[in-house]
Amino acid sequence: MSEKQLLQVRKQKRLQVFLFFAAMLALSVWSAISTGFSFSGLFTGTVDSTKFIIFDLFPPDFSYIASLVEPALETIYMSFVAMVIGAIVAAFLAIFASATTAPHPIVQVAVRAFSSLFRNIPVLIWTILLAAAYGLGTLVGTIALIMVSTGALTRAFAEILEEIDMGQVEAVRATGASYGQVLAQGVLPQFLPGFFGWSLYMLEINIRASTIIGMVGGGGLGFVIQTQIKLFQYEQVSMAVLLTLVLVLIMEWITNQIRERII
Amino acid sequence: MRIESTYKQNIQDRLEMPIKPKKNIFLQIALLVAVLFFFFSLYQLNFDYARLISGTGAFLETLTLMVPPDISQWQHVLAAALESFQVAVLGTIFGIIIGFVLAFPAADNITPHPTVAWLIKGFASLLRAIPTLIWALIFIVAVGLGPFTGILAITVGAAGMLVKVFTQSIEEIDYGVIEALKATGAGWFSIVSQAVIPTVLTAFLSWCILRFEADMGESTILGAVGAGGIGWELTHAMRAYKFDQAFFVAVVIFLMVFSVELVSNRLKMRMKNIG
Numbered sequence: 228m229s230e231k232q233l234l235q236v237r238k239q240k241r242l243q244v245f246l247f248f249a250a251m252l253a254l255s256v257w258s259a260i261s262t263g264f265s266f267s268g269l270f271t272g273t274v275d276s277t278k279f280i281i282f283d284l285f286p287p288d289f290s291y292i293a294s295l296v297e298p299a300l301e302t303i304y305m306s307f308v309a310m311v312i313g314a315i316v317a318a319f320l321a322i323f324a325s326a327t328t329a330p331h332p333i334v335q336v337a338v339r340a341f342s343s344l345f346r347n348i349p350v351l352i353w354t355i356l357l358a359a360a361y362g363l364g365t366l367v368g369t370i371a372l373i374m375v376s377t378g379a380l381t382r383a384f385a386e387i388l389e390e391i392d393m394g395q396v397e398a399v400r401a402t403g404a405s406y407g408q409v410l411a412q413g414v415l416p417q418f419l420p421g422f423f424g425w426s427l428y429m430l431e432i433n434i435r436a437s438t439i440i441g442m443v444g445g446g447g448l449g450f451v452i453q454t455q456i457k458l459f460q461y462e463q464v465s466m467a468v469l470l471t472l473v474l475v476l477i478m479e480w481i482t483n484q485i486r487e488r489i490i
Numbered sequence: 491m492r493i494e495s496t497y498k499q500n501i502q503d504r505l506e507m508p509i510k511p512k513k514n515i516f517l518q519i520a521l522l523v524a525v526l527f528f529f530f531s532l533y534q535l536n537f538d539y540a541r542l543i544s545g546t547g548a549f550l551e552t553l554t555l556m557v558p559p560d561i562s563q564w565q566h567v568l569a570a571a572l573e574s575f576q577v578a579v580l581g582t583i584f585g586i587i588i589g590f591v592l593a594f595p596a597a598d599n600i601t602p603h604p605t606v607a608w609l610i611k612g613f614a615s616l617l618r619a620i621p622t623l624i625w626a627l628i629f630i631v632a633v634g635l636g637p638f639t640g641i642l643a644i645t646v647g648a649a650g651m652l653v654k655v656f657t658q659s660i661e662e663i664d665y666g667v668i669e670a671l672k673a674t675g676a677g678w679f680s681i682v683s684q685a686v687i688p689t690v691l692t693a694f695l696s697w698c699i700l701r702f703e704a705d706m707g708e709s710t711i712l713g714a715v716g717a718g719g720i721g722w723e724l725t726h727a728m729r730a731y732k733f734d735q736a737f738f739v740a741v742v743i744f745l746m747v748f749s750v751e752l753v754s755n756r757l758k759m760r761m762k763n764i765g
Contacts, residue, residue, distance in 0.1 A: 258576035279632035304531035347747040351711040360549035
């Protein structure tokens with residue numbers, strides 16, 4: 228490439244970047260105008276929220292913690308059960324969803340479409356849709372979490388399977404190994420780190436999600452927060468929020484520990 | 491002599507240390523605990539399995555009521571969808587701005603002071619650990635209903651995450667690059683603008699795209715607690731048992747999140763090719 232061409236390419240790239248930022252700016256201005264957004268509103272809103280947090284939410288009512296233990300545990304149980312079932316189902320579905328292992332392209336498209344449907348409808352929306360049929364409580368929350376976990380993990384696992392180093396698989400096959408042995412010695416060792424990594428990540432996401440699905444009737448801490456806000460019991464709300472915070476941070480810490488040791 | 495023997499011992503330890511089997515033992519214990527905890531959780535949750543079956547029947551029944559979707563309210567629904575989209579855009583943009591400003595003083599390798607870095611990181615993990623919907627509930631009480639509350643909630647969630655990942659990207663920079671500029675006598679701002687930003691820009695951009703994907707999902711659910719957007723339409727329709735209307739809203743939500751995922755995948759592919 229001559230120097231002139233190089234300059235040309237550089238100019239083009241700069242133009243692209245400029246256009247990208249201009250488009251972003253235009254998009255934000257348009258959004259700000261139609262949602263009635265203003266910076267003075269942002270300022271007073273931030274001040275009001277800070278005041279509310281300092282004067283109304285503080286101090287948290289620590290005596291309330293006894294009645295929060297049950298919903299907090301529910302949150303953990305729901306997330307864990309959903310993660311395990313989701314991971315097992317997704318590992319099975321991923322075989323049909325990845326280009327390298329799918330028995331037929333049509334099967335692959337169908338499974339991918341299903342997982343995309345599960346994944347791209349947020350868990351809260353699933354809870355709202357399912358609550359009419361299953362009633363309120365932990366059951367509907369767990370089902371919604373299972374659906375979204377399955378959808379997200381199927382995609383992730385399928386991508387892992389597609390990125391597998393076929394040389395290793397080929398090498399095992401060349402030794403005369405059977406199909407089962409090829410799977411166990413060639414595919415599985417490459418699949419497992421990703422499998423555990425993603426499952427742990429899903430557990431973290433589920434913990435966050437399950438604290439909020441309570442707000443639409445899925446049980447757990449979210450339900451408590453929603454009810455107590457409606458009753459203006461802000462000090463109990465902040466206790467529940469604090470517990471959510473502690474729960475999320477502890478789970479993040481635990482999954483990090485496990486991740487470091489396994490992968 | 492003693493040093494030599496400990497050195498030998500050390501080598502021997504290393505040679506004899508079975509690295510892989512040890513890992514496997516931890517893995518086996520972890521798996522065993524996981525299986526036990528799974529059944530314990532199931533036991534504690536104490537599901538009514540009869541309701542699981544009857545509920546599935548009831549759900550299939552509502553599915554037949556949902557089809558065909560009722561699109562008579564489309565103007566209303568699309569306006570709400572547009573609002574959700576705009577809330578997601580603004581929330582992500584503000585989150586990016588906050589994340590961008592705070593990430594540089596928060597990164598260990600270029601922070602002006604370790605305490606500053608520690609404070610910002612702690613603040614960010616506080617913002618991050620509280621789910622967006624709970625932020626929305628807090629802001630509703632403080633600011634009132636409407637899209638503005640949604641923007642605030644999304645901004646807080648996005649900022650919490652972006653400060654963390656931006657900081658990590660900066661901390662992964664090869665120290666030689668910073669050292670080289672320091673040696674020329676460059677100040678903090680020129681180090682950041684000349685060495686740090688060009689190195690991390692691609693990583694930052696892909697995190698921004700990823701965050702927008704997540705915020706799109708978040709903004710569709712904000713309406714469920716009254717913070718504006720399409721989530722409210724769904725809650726409304728379900729409460730009125732208008733399942734066919736609810737189905738239409740659900741389809742629109744799916745299409746919104748799905749198309750953002752599609753676009754972001756294409757962008758990521760392009761960035762991979764460029765980078």
